[in-house]
Amino acid sequence: MSETTGARTTAQDSSATPRTLAEKVWTDHLVRQGENGQPDLIYIDLHLVHEVTSPQAFEGLRLAGRGLRRPDLTIATEDHNTPTEDIFSTIKDETSRKQIDTLRANCEEFGVRLHSLGDAEQGIVHVVGPQLGLTQPGMTVVCGDSHTSTHGAFGALAFGIGTSEVEHVMATQTLSLAPFKTMAITVEGTLKPGVTSKDIILAVIAKIGTGGGQGYVLEFRGSAIRSLSMEARMTICNMSIEAGARAGMIAPDQTTFDYVQGRPHAPQGEDWDAAVEYWKTLHTDEGAEFDNEVFIDADELEPFVTWGTNPGQGVPLSEPVPNPEDAGDDNAKDAARRALEYMGLEAGTPMKEIPVDTVFLGSCTNSRIEDLRIAADIVKGRTKAENVRMMVVPGSAKVRLQAEAEGLDQVFRDFGADWRFAGCSMCLGMNPDQLAPGERCASTSNRNFEGRQGKGGRTHLVSPVVAAATAVRGTLSAPSDLESVPAV
Amino acid sequence: MEKFITHRGTGVPLKQSNVDTDQIIPAVYLKRITKTGFDDALFAGWRKNPDFVLSQDVYKDGSVLVAGSDFGTGSSREHAVWALRDYGFNVVISSRFADIFRGNSGKQGLLAAQVDQSDVELLWKLMDEQPGIEIEVDLESKTITCDTVTVPFQIDDYTRWRLMEGLDDIGLTLQHDEDVKAYEDGRPAFKPVTLPAKS
Numbered sequence A: 001m002s003e004t005t006g007a008r009t010t011a012q013d014s015s016a017t018p019r020t021l022a023e024k025v026w027t028d029h030l031v032r033q034g035e036n037g038q039p040d041l042i043y044i045d046l047h048l049v050h051e052v053t054s055p056q057a058f059e060g061l062r063l064a065g066r067g068l069r070r071p072d073l074t075i076a077t078e079d080h081n082t083p084t085e086d087i088f089s090t091i092k093d094e095t096s097r098k099q100i101d102t103l104r105a106n107c108e109e110f111g112v113r114l115h116s117l118g119d120a121e122q123g124i125v126h127v128v129g130p131q132l133g134l135t136q137p138g139m140t141v142v143c144g145d146s147h148t149s150t151h152g153a154f155g156a157l158a159f160g161i162g163t164s165e166v167e168h169v170m171a172t173q174t175l176s177l178a179p180f181k182t183m184a185i186t187v188e189g190t191l192k193p194g195v196t197s198k199d200i201i202l203a204v205i206a207k208i209g210t211g212g213g214q215g216y217v218l219e220f221r222g223s224a225i226r227s228l229s230m231e232a233r234m235t236i237c238n239m240s241i242e243a244g245a246r247a248g249m250i251a252p253d254q255t256t257f258d259y260v261q262g263r264p265h266a267p268q269g270e271d272w273d274a275a276v277e278y279w280k281t282l283h284t285d286e287g288a289e290f291d292n293e294v295f296i297d298a299d300e301l302e303p304f305v306t307w308g309t310n311p312g313q314g315v316p317l318s319e320p321v322p323n324p325e326d327a328g329d330d331n332a333k334d335a336a337r338r339a340l341e342y343m344g345l346e347a348g349t350p351m352k353e354i355p356v357d358t359v360f361l362g363s364c365t366n367s368r369i370e371d372l373r374i375a376a377d378i379v380k381g382r383t384k385a386e387n388v389r390m391m392v393v394p395g396s397a398k399v400r401l402q403a404e405a406e407g408l409d410q411v412f413r414d415f416g417a418d419w420r421f422a423g424c425s426m427c428l429g430m431n432p433d434q435l436a437p438g439e440r441c442a443s444t445s446n447r448n449f450e451g452r453q454g455k456g457g458r459t460h461l462v463s464p465v466v467a468a469a470t471a472v473r474g475t476l477s478a479p480s481d482l483e484s485v486p487a488v
Numbered sequence B: 001m002e003k004f005i006t007h008r009g010t011g012v013p014l015k016q017s018n019v020d021t022d023q024i025i026p027a028v029y030l031k032r033i034t035k036t037g038f039d040d041a042l043f044a045g046w047r048k049n050p051d052f053v054l055s056q057d058v059y060k061d062g063s064v065l066v067a068g069s070d071f072g073t074g075s076s077r078e079h080a081v082w083a084l085r086d087y088g089f090n091v092v093i094s095s096r097f098a099d100i101f102r103g104n105s106g107k108q109g110l111l112a113a114q115v116d117q118s119d120v121e122l123l124w125k126l127m128d129e130q131p132g133i134e135i136e137v138d139l140e141s142k143t144i145t146c147d148t149v150t151v152p153f154q155i156d157d158y159t160r161w162r163l164m165e166g167l168d169d170i171g172l173t174l175q176h177d178e179d180v181k182a183y184e185d186g187r188p189a190f191k192p193v194t195l196p197a198k199s
C-alpha cells in the first residue's frame, strides 16, 4: 500500500481511494497529521480504567499539576485484584487492597465514574464497556490492558496502552500513534456443531503464530464471521492480541446494531438514526488493499485446544500432543520441548486422554451470558467428574444477575460447580483464585503462559463447550464425546 | 519536565555490559502504586554487595552513570528509568542503549548519551584515577567533559529538542491544544459519554 500503508491514509485521498475499515476509523479520529515522520495525534472516544495500570498515571497527573481532560469519556471498574467470593469483607492481600483503595481515591479526586466491587455494574473492564452500550462502532477505545482489543468486535479501533500512555490520554484525550499495517483474516464457511469462535481464533493463532500479527490491525471477515453473535465476535477480537496484533476488528452489521440498541448509553431517537447511518459506512471498501491476507476454511475447523505454554501451541482436540521434533526450526523445537516439560506432557498422548484437575469458565474472553448459557446447556442433567473442580465466574455483576434470573447458577451448582462473583479471577494469578503448582486446568481464558494462573499451574486454553464437556468427563473433551443425557 | 541544557555531577563507573532492566529494577518493585520513590529499588540486587559501585561512599551522590554497552535491555518497564531518575541520575552514558529504554528515558527527562566504546573506557580510566570526579554533559554542544578531556556524544535531534525544551509527551501534545479543541467541536452528537451514569 506504499504511501497509504495502514492508517496513514491522508484526508485528501480518502474519498477517492478504497479504504479498509481500520483506515476509516483512524482517519475519522485524526486530530493532527504527524509531520516529518512524527506520529499522528489521534482522538480517543472512550478510556477504560482499572486498578492495576492506573495508579502511576493518576500520580503523574498530580505531580505535573495536570487535570483529567474528559472525565465524561472515562470509566473505571475493579476487576484484576478482586476476590470472587466473600466480596464484602476486606481484601486480604495488602498490595491488592492498596491498588483498589488507590483507584477509589483517584476516581473520587478526578471525578471518574467507578464501578466498585459489590456494585451492579462492576466486572471485567472489557465486559462492562459493551454491556453498558459505551462501546460502539467506529470509536477509538483504549485501556491500560492488552485485551482492549475485545471492543474491536463492534468495528471500533480498540487497543491496549502502557501506563505513560494512560496518563497521556487522561491529560489530553489523545494519543500520539505511529501507523499500523492491516491484515485481513477471512473465514468462510459454516462451523460444525460444537465448534465455536474460540476455536476460530485459536486456529488463527496456531496458523500465523504468536508474533504473526505484530504491527497489524487484523480485520476478521467472511461468512463464518458474519454469522457469529456479538459475544462470539468479542472472543475473537479479544484474542487477536495473542497473535501479537495491535488490534482486531469486525465490520459492524445488523447483529452489531441490534446488540447496541437499547443499552443504557446507546444513542437514542435522532442520534440513533444518525449513528446507524454512519456505522453503515464502516466496512472495508471493495478494492481496498490489505498489507497481508490469511484464509481459514470454517468447515474444516474442529474444537481446538492448546498443549503448550503460549496460545500458538495448539492442536485440534482429536489429535495427540505433537512431537517437538516436528516443530519448525531449532528454536521452535526447543520451545516445544520446554513447554511439554512444563506442562508435564508426553508427545503422542491423545489430547482427549489428558485428565484435568480444574475447569475455569470465565475471563474477558468467555464469561458473557451466552458463554454461560452454552456451557450450562451441556452440563445440565449431567454429573461432574469427581476428580475435577469447576469454577464458573461471570464477567460482570450484570451477567451474574442475568444468569441467576435464568436459573443458570442453579444448573452449575447442581452439577457441582462453584458459582462465583464477577472478576478476572483465575485468568491471572493476581487475586486469590489460583492454580497450585502442577495443577492442570482447562480454561476459557486467553493466556497459557507459565505461571499465568498461579505459580507452576498448567493451562489448556479451550472454548466454553470444551470446558463444560471436560468437566463432565474429567479429561479434555468435546461435547460430541458425551453420552446423551437420559430423558427425565 | 525540567529543561535540560547542561548538567555537572559525580560520575559513576558501571563497568558492565548488558545491564538489563531486571537488574536496574527487580520485578518485585513493580507492584508499587507510585511513580516516584524508586531510589531504593535501583540496582537493588547488586547494592547488597559492598563491592558494587553505588555501595561506595564516593559514588553515593553520583548523577552521571557511565555504563558498558547494551544498557537497558530486557523488559520494557518504565520503572527502570524512574528508578535511575529517583536515585539522582540525570545522565546515562553508554556505547549502545536498548531501543525501548532509550525511548523511555527521553520521555522522562533522563539523558541517554551514546558515545564510542573507546570514550567510555577513557571516562572509566579518568574515574579510576580520580574517584568521585565530576563529569559535565552539555546537550547544546553534545559534548561530555571530564577533567581535560572532551568527547562528543550522539542523541537524535527530536529527543534533544524535547529535552532542551523540557517537553514530555503530554507537554508536547498540549502545544496542540487548539487542534484538539477544534476536533472536539466537530465530534458527532451521537458519541457516548460516561457521565451522567445510566444503567
Ligand code: SF4
Pocket (backbone or CB within 6 Å): A079, A080, A124, A125, A126, A145, A147, A363, A364, A365, A423, A424, A425, A427, A428, A445, A446
Ligand atoms: S480477564 Fe484476564 S485477560 Fe481479561 S482483563 Fe482480566 S486479567 Fe486481563
